[in-house]
């Protein structure tokens with residue numbers, strides 16, 4: 001095996017997806033499984049489909065292209081770039097939108113290709129990332145409905161991303177109300193009312209998700225088993241679908257405080273040190289170029305992460321019950337940021353099990 005490696009357990013991904021899909025199904029909610037945290041690796045997306053995901057969703061067309069052989073409808077999560085409209089119509093069945101100019105361009109491109117592209121209109125309920133303002137949504141929908149080549153199939157919202165606003169019964173009920181108003185005013189049927197991301201999941205768990213919400217776009221809750229409104233673990237899910245394996249390249253006893261005048265480290269920060277005396281330190285062949293170090297947790301609980309430069313990570317193994325040697329592998333679980341960075345690094349081998 002090559003290192004550093006990101007080991008991926010497809011059975012656990014499938015099990016996490018199935019658990020969330022079944023919980024959501026009890027409230028007539030379908031799951032769009034979000035693939036961006038692992039850059040759309042097709043085998044992982046397939047495991048999500050096996051687990052019952054109705055849609056696959058990603059922020060980047062490049063990732064949707066990797067999954068184009070999978071028959072589930074693909075949803076583009078990030079508002080399309082005008083410069084990418086061609087690719088969006090080609091590779092996404094549905095896109096989330098908030099700008100008429102972009103939707104018009106999608107309409108023109110779809111007509112030219114004799115296709116129909118589906119639109120979900122995003123409504124900003126206060127988080128201040130994407131979306132039209134709630135009181136403009138009905139009118140906006142009317143303009144989209146008039147366009148050829150695109151079909152308004154639903155509305156959606158995104159919360160807890162920029163503004164960290166928590167989804168609640170009141171703000172999500174507002175979304176359902178807007179959908180009803182659009183249906184009434186224009187005599188259309190909206191098939192998707194997408195009530196947010198993993199931060200909305202706790203409303204499914206506690207049974208208060210407003211009736212009418214029939215889609216959630218779930219990323220972190222599937223891949224790491226975390227509920228993200230309050231940061232709790234979702235009972236029954238795996239947190240270790242992904243494991244980082246890094247190799248020891250140096251192992252020596254050294255003092256815990258550097259010797260000499262302290263300047264700034266490789267990233268321009270002035271470091272501080274805890275004096276634990278002489279310690280056994282391992283250097284691992286991975287660094288900040290590959291991973292957000294703060295998001296890693298050693299599986300061997302006795303290991304302490306000391307820090308890293310761009311391509312060396314230093315851990316203290318003194319207290320461990322394992323007698324490590326050069327060439328041994330140390331394993332870590334991770335948070336969302338660490339997973340995102342590891343998936344994106346070309347230097348990290350992706351190993352599917």
Ligand SMILES: *Cc1c(COP(=O)(O)O)cnc(C)c1O
Nearest residue numbers: 034077158197198217218219220
């Ligand atoms: C990333 C993203 C999601 C998934 O978010 P998680 O918190 O990982 O569930 C859902 N919707 C949109 C628009 C996104 O950009």
